[in-house]
Amino acid sequence: xxxxxxxxxxxxxxxxxxxxxxxxxxxxxxxxxxxxxxxxxxxxxxxxxxxxxxxxxxxxxxxxxxxxxxxxxxxxxxxxxxxxxxxxxxxxxxxxxxxxxxxxxxxxxxxxxxxxxxxxxxxxxxxxxxxxxxxxxxxxxxxxxxxxxxxxxxxxxxxxxxxxxxxxxxxxxxxxxxxxxxxxxxxxxxxxxxxxxxxxxxxxxxxxxxxxxxxxxxxxxxxxxxxxxxxxxxxxxxxxxxxxxxxxxxxxxxxxx
Numbered sequence: 596x597x598x599x600x601x602x603x604x605x606x607x608x609x610x611x612x613x614x615x616x617x618x619x620x621x622x623x624x625x626x627x628x629x630x631x632x633x634x635x636x637x638x639x640x641x642x643x644x645x646x647x648x649x650x651x652x653x654x655x656x657x658x659x660x661x662x663x664x665x666x667x668x669x670x671x672x673x674x675x676x677x678x679x680x681x682x683x684x685x686x687x688x689x690x691x692x693x694x695x696x697x698x699x700x701x702x703x704x705x706x707x708x709x710x711x712x713x714x715x716x717x718x719x720x721x722x723x724x725x726x727x728x729x730x731x732x733x734x735x736x737x738x739x740x741x742x743x744x745x746x747x748x749x750x751x752x753x754x755x756x757x758x759x760x761x762x763x764x765x766x767x768x769x770x771x772x773x774x775x776x777x778x779x780x781x782x783x784x785x786x787x788x789x790x791x792x793x794x795x796x797x798x799x800x801x802x803x804x805x806x807x808x809x810x811x812x813x814x815x816x817x818x819x820x821x822x823x824x825x826x827x828x829x830x831x832x833x834x835x836x837x838x839x840x841x842x843x844x845x846x847x848x849x850x851x852x
Contacts (some may be wrong), residue, residue, distance in 0.1 A: 596621040596644070596784045597752060602651035604637055604808075611637040613808035614651070622779045624785040624797040629805035629827055635788040636680070638805070639756050642786070643675050644668060652703045655752065673701060676745030676753040676783070680760045684729040688796070690716060691725040701748075708747075715743035719773050724737070737765035739773055746777075756788040765789070790836060796820070796827040804828055 599618040604612040610670045612634040619625050627635045640646040642653055644660060653660045660671055684693045699705060702849035716722055719739040729737050732735055739757060745753065758774065769792050778798040789795065795802055796816050804812040804827045805818065812825040823829045 596623075596654075597655065597786070598654040599642070600652045600654070602638065602653065603649050604634075604646065605642060605649055610808055611643070612648075615809055617783055617803060617810060621784055623684060623800045624787065624798055625716045625801050625803060626789060626799040627803045627805060628789065628792075628795060628831070629811075630678055631806040632807040635805055636756050637808075639754050639786060639788050642754060643672055645677075645678060673748055674751045675846070676748055676750035676762060677740050678738075678745050678753070678755045678758045680757045682729065682734075682741045683742060684707070684737055686729050689726050689728055690721060690732070690740045690743075693740055694747050698747055701841075711747045711749075716740070718777070719743045719744055734762045735769040738762060738770050741772060742770075742777075750783055753783045754783065755784045755789065757788050757790070759789065759791060762801040764802065766846070786826075792831065793822075804831075835847075 596618075599617040601827065602615040615634070615638060615727050629635055634733050637646060640647045642660070645830065648661055651661070655671065655674070658671070660668065663671060665786075677687060678700055679740060685696070691709065695705070695708040698708035698711055703711070713722070713725065716725055719742050720734065721739050721743060724736060732740070738761075742758070745767070757772070759770050762770060771791060774787070774794065774835075775798050787799075799816050801813060802816050802819050803810055804825055806827050807823070812819060816832055819828050820832055820835055823832050835844065
């Protein structure tokens with residue numbers, strides 16, 4: 596489905612992505628993790644050319660997206676759903692109108708776009724809020740509208756760029772639940788950039804760890820977080836062990852009290 600080869604991006608003197616190689620199979624859910632600034636978001640943004648690579652190739656079903664002209668790129672993007680860190684909703688439009696907009700601009704009738712938008716909003720539990728504008732919705736609800744906007748195109752590849760990064764911690768869970776449901780029951784290939792360890796453990800078929808713009812480790816969650824080969828992997832393992840020990844101590848304290 597997706598095959599990235601020798602991907603490279605430099606901003607001034609900073610190398611953000613350094614000759615990265617990554618393949619994702621059809622229907623696979625791959626989670627990219629790593630420290631802030633390691634190149635995760637730059638990588639995912641280059642896949643549909645929100646950021647232009649300096650060199651390398653990004654093959655989607657053997658078509659190199661880097662070589663496409665503007666018209667062909669627009670058609671390819673119809674096959675790719677993208678969920679942003681920030682919601683990027685239009686404030687003057689209702690939830691259903693925000694989801695419809697891209698479909699109508701792509702040539703679909705308003706009637707067809709409305710039906711698809713309604714179906715997409717129902718998948719993320721927002722069918723009761725279709726006529727509300729972004730200012731009337733919580734951050735979690737706004738992000739679910741953003742997810743519906745991507746789903747409305749019925750994409751073959753879903754890209755998630757830290758979709759919970761802009762949310763209050765109390766609202767993260769509702770978005771993660773939606774993502775988990777989609778990962779389990781949709782046929783689309785999913786590539787997710789996130790810091791959410793619990794989500795990765797529950798959903799990922801494979802976790803890719805990045806550091807300094809390159810992949811340093813890749814494998815199934817149970818292997819990477821139990822027997823990591825990289826320094827980044829060992830840091831994640833230590834974090835998980837700390838969280839588990841803290842939770843256990845808290846529960847023990849409550850029992851004693």
